[in-house]
Amino acid sequence: MADDQNGPAHRHDEAGHTHDDVELIEAGTTPVADATAAGVAPQKGPYQTWRTYAPAAISLVLLLAGIALDYFKVIWFRDPIRAIWYVVAYLPVGWPVLRRAWTSILKGNVFTEFFLMGVATLGAFAIREYPEGVAVMLFYTIGELFQDAAVLRARRSIKALLDVRPDEVTVLKNGQAQTVKAATVGIGDVIQIKPGEKVGLDGTMRSDGGTFDTAALTGESVPRSITKGEAVLAGMINRQSLVEMDVTTPYQDSKLSRILKLVQQATGRKAQTQEFIARFAKIYTPIICLLAVLITVVPYFLVVDYQFADWLYRGLVFLVIGCPCALVISIPLGYFGGIGAGSRQGILVKGSVFLDLMTQLKMVVVDKTGTMTKGVFTVQEVKPVSIEAAALARLTAALESKSTHPVATAIIDYAQSLRRTGGVAGVHGGGEDYESVPVENVEEIAGHGLKGTVEGKEMLAGNAKLLRKYNVPFDESLTQIPYTIVMTAINGQFAGYFIIADEVKPDAADAVGRLQKEGIRTVMLSGDKSAVVEIVAKQVGIDEYYGDLLPEDKVAHVERLKAELAGNPKAKLAFVGDGVNDAPVVALADVGMAMGGLGSDATIETADVIIQNDEPTKIATAVKIGRATRRIVWQNITLSLVVKAIVLVLGAGGIATMWEAVFADVGVAMLAILNAVRVQNLRFD
Known part of the structure; x- marks a missing residue:
C-alpha cells in the first residue's frame, strides 16, 4: 500500500476514493477523531454520494457500451475511435490511481498496488486489450469503494463515542x-x-x-x-x-x-500477524514485479515461436493477480472490526495486539472489591435484641450520621430504605426519619466506633473493642463472623448488631464459569480478610484465592503465577482490577484489564483492555472477540494466499486471463473484507 498521507483535507482523489483512511488503518494510525473530516465513503449528502460513485458509474456505462459495440461489430467502432472510447472509459477510474502511483514513486515507494494496477492496465492498452484494461481498473476501483464502505462500518461503533x-x-x-x-x-x-x-x-x-x-x-x-x-x-x-x-x-x-x-490510539499497537503481513507485502510486491518481467522476457530465449504481445499479456495478468491488497486491507480491517465489536459490547481494546493476546490467555487473575463485587458496603443483615430492627436502624443511623466512614454510610442507606418501604423482612413501622432524631455529645473513638447521646440515651456503635472498653457484655462468638460487624449498645445494654459486607456482582459466578469453560484458570487476589475472600471465591467458583495482601504482595503473586506459565511461551496471564493499588499488577500482567466504570484513573490509564460497564462476564466476552477476530484474520490469509497461488500458476502458464486475474485480486479482496466485517455481526453472549 502507498504511504501517502496528505491529511484530512486531501484524502479524496478525483474518484472520491479514500485510500488514505485505508492506509492509515494498515499503518495503525487511523485518525478516529478526524473520522468525519476524513470523509470515508459513502458520505452523507447527495453531492458527496454522487461525487464518490459517479466516476465508477461512468466508466462502467462506457465499458459496457464499448463491449456491446465490439460484440455487434459496429462499422464505425474502429481505431482510433475505439481506442479513444476506451481511454475515456478508463480515465475516470484510472487517472486517480496513476496519479497516486506517481506520487508514491516520488516519495520513494515504488512497489505499491497503484503501481501494479497502473502498469498492468497501461500494458493492456499497449497490446490493444482495451476492454480488459478498463475492466481491471474499474473492478479495482469498485473494490476500493467496497473497502471504504467496510472501513466506515467498522469504525461507526467506535466513532459513535465522539457524538456523546x-x-x-x-x-x-x-x-x-x-x-x-x-x-x-x-x-x-x-x-x-x-x-x-x-x-x-x-x-x-x-x-x-x-x-x-x-x-x-x-x-x-x-x-x-x-x-x-x-x-x-x-x-x-x-x-x-x-x-x-x-x-x-x-x-x-x-x-x-x-x-x-x-x-x-486503539489501532496504534498492531498484532504480530498484522506486522508480519505489512513486512511481507514490502518484500512480496517487488518479487511479483520481477517475476512478471521474467515471464515476459525469459521465454524469448527459450520459446521458438516467441510472441512478445502474448508473453507481455501473461506478465500483466501475473501483475494483476499478484496485487497484495486483499492481505494488506482485510487483515487490519479484521482487527479494527474486532476493536469495534468490543466497543459495542462496552469493551475498549487499546490495540489489535491485545486482541491476539486475549486468544492466548491461560490464567485470569482478578481483584475482589470492585471487580467481582460491587465495591459498595451494604447492610446484609440486622440482628436486634429487645428492640425492633427498624428502630435500631433509625437510632444507629442517627449516631452514624456524624461520621463519614463507608460503614456509617451503609447503615444510613439501610435506615433510609426502611423508611421508604416501611420496614423489612416483615418488620414494619420505620418510624421517624433518623435525621429528626436528636443526637448530642458525639465522640468518635479511633479504631473503635462512635459514642453519643441519642434521644437522651447513651448509645455505642462500633466494633467489639468499643463494647469491651465500656464493659458491655455480648456474645464473643460474634467476633468469628468474617464480615464487618457493627455492634450497638443502649444505656449499657447490648442492643444488637449489623452485618455489613460488599455484594457480589450478579454475573460474577457466570463470568468465572465462562472462563473455566474456555480452559482458563482463575485466581483471586485481594487485600480483604482471607475469610471474606474465601467466602466470595467459593460463592463465584474461583479456582485459587489469596487474601490479606498488600499491593506488593499482589505483585509477588502475579510474578509467581507468570513464572508457572513460563514453560509455555504462548500461555498468557491477564489481571483484572479497578483500584489504584491494582495499577502495578495491571501493568505487570501480559494483558491488564480495568473495570472502567468504577475504576481508578491510574488503573484505566495502565490497562490494555477496559471494561466500561464493570460486568465480569465481559472478560470472557473479550476472550471470545479476540478468538473470533484471530480466526477470521487467518481465514483471510489462507484464502488470499491459496487463491492467488493457484491463479498465479495459471496466469504464468497462459491459462488465466485478465478476467480471472480480476477475480483473484478484487474478488478475493472483497470476499476477505466481507469475512472481516463479519466479526461485527457475531454474537458473543
Whole structure:
C-alpha cells in the first residue's frame, strides 16, 4: 500500500476514493477523531454520494457500451475511435490511481498496488486489450469503494463515542445562565443540565439529585440515580428535572476525553500477524514485479515461436493477480472490526495486539472489591435484641450520621430504605426519619466506633473493642463472623448488631464459569480478610484465592503465577482490577484489564483492555472477540494466499486471463473484507 498521507483535507482523489483512511488503518494510525473530516465513503449528502460513485458509474456505462459495440461489430467502432472510447472509459477510474502511483514513486515507494494496477492496465492498452484494461481498473476501483464502505462500518461503533461529548454547556454566572464552549469552563464553575441534555464536563452534583443515562460511558442500560455530592461524568444524559453541578475537571481531562484519546490510539499497537503481513507485502510486491518481467522476457530465449504481445499479456495478468491488497486491507480491517465489536459490547481494546493476546490467555487473575463485587458496603443483615430492627436502624443511623466512614454510610442507606418501604423482612413501622432524631455529645473513638447521646440515651456503635472498653457484655462468638460487624449498645445494654459486607456482582459466578469453560484458570487476589475472600471465591467458583495482601504482595503473586506459565511461551496471564493499588499488577500482567466504570484513573490509564460497564462476564466476552477476530484474520490469509497461488500458476502458464486475474485480486479482496466485517455481526453472549 502507498504511504501517502496528505491529511484530512486531501484524502479524496478525483474518484472520491479514500485510500488514505485505508492506509492509515494498515499503518495503525487511523485518525478516529478526524473520522468525519476524513470523509470515508459513502458520505452523507447527495453531492458527496454522487461525487464518490459517479466516476465508477461512468466508466462502467462506457465499458459496457464499448463491449456491446465490439460484440455487434459496429462499422464505425474502429481505431482510433475505439481506442479513444476506451481511454475515456478508463480515465475516470484510472487517472486517480496513476496519479497516486506517481506520487508514491516520488516519495520513494515504488512497489505499491497503484503501481501494479497502473502498469498492468497501461500494458493492456499497449497490446490493444482495451476492454480488459478498463475492466481491471474499474473492478479495482469498485473494490476500493467496497473497502471504504467496510472501513466506515467498522469504525461507526467506535466513532459513535465522539457524538456523546457536547461542545457547549450552560454556565451559571451571577445567577444568569450563559451558553459557552465547554473547553473554556474552569474548575469550580457551576453548570446547568436540562432534561435530555448531555453532560459536557466531569463534576459533582450540586442539586439534591437526578437520574442519568450512563450508557455512553458504561454500556449500562438502566438509568443511574445520582445524589448531591456524587460524581457526574461527561457523556451522561440527564433524564429528569433540571439539575446543577460543580465542575471538578477541565474539559480535556474528563473521563470521557481520556476514553476518546484511548480510542484514537486503539489501532496504534498492531498484532504480530498484522506486522508480519505489512513486512511481507514490502518484500512480496517487488518479487511479483520481477517475476512478471521474467515471464515476459525469459521465454524469448527459450520459446521458438516467441510472441512478445502474448508473453507481455501473461506478465500483466501475473501483475494483476499478484496485487497484495486483499492481505494488506482485510487483515487490519479484521482487527479494527474486532476493536469495534468490543466497543459495542462496552469493551475498549487499546490495540489489535491485545486482541491476539486475549486468544492466548491461560490464567485470569482478578481483584475482589470492585471487580467481582460491587465495591459498595451494604447492610446484609440486622440482628436486634429487645428492640425492633427498624428502630435500631433509625437510632444507629442517627449516631452514624456524624461520621463519614463507608460503614456509617451503609447503615444510613439501610435506615433510609426502611423508611421508604416501611420496614423489612416483615418488620414494619420505620418510624421517624433518623435525621429528626436528636443526637448530642458525639465522640468518635479511633479504631473503635462512635459514642453519643441519642434521644437522651447513651448509645455505642462500633466494633467489639468499643463494647469491651465500656464493659458491655455480648456474645464473643460474634467476633468469628468474617464480615464487618457493627455492634450497638443502649444505656449499657447490648442492643444488637449489623452485618455489613460488599455484594457480589450478579454475573460474577457466570463470568468465572465462562472462563473455566474456555480452559482458563482463575485466581483471586485481594487485600480483604482471607475469610471474606474465601467466602466470595467459593460463592463465584474461583479456582485459587489469596487474601490479606498488600499491593506488593499482589505483585509477588502475579510474578509467581507468570513464572508457572513460563514453560509455555504462548500461555498468557491477564489481571483484572479497578483500584489504584491494582495499577502495578495491571501493568505487570501480559494483558491488564480495568473495570472502567468504577475504576481508578491510574488503573484505566495502565490497562490494555477496559471494561466500561464493570460486568465480569465481559472478560470472557473479550476472550471470545479476540478468538473470533484471530480466526477470521487467518481465514483471510489462507484464502488470499491459496487463491492467488493457484491463479498465479495459471496466469504464468497462459491459462488465466485478465478476467480471472480480476477475480483473484478484487474478488478475493472483497470476499476477505466481507469475512472481516463479519466479526461485527457475531454474537458473543
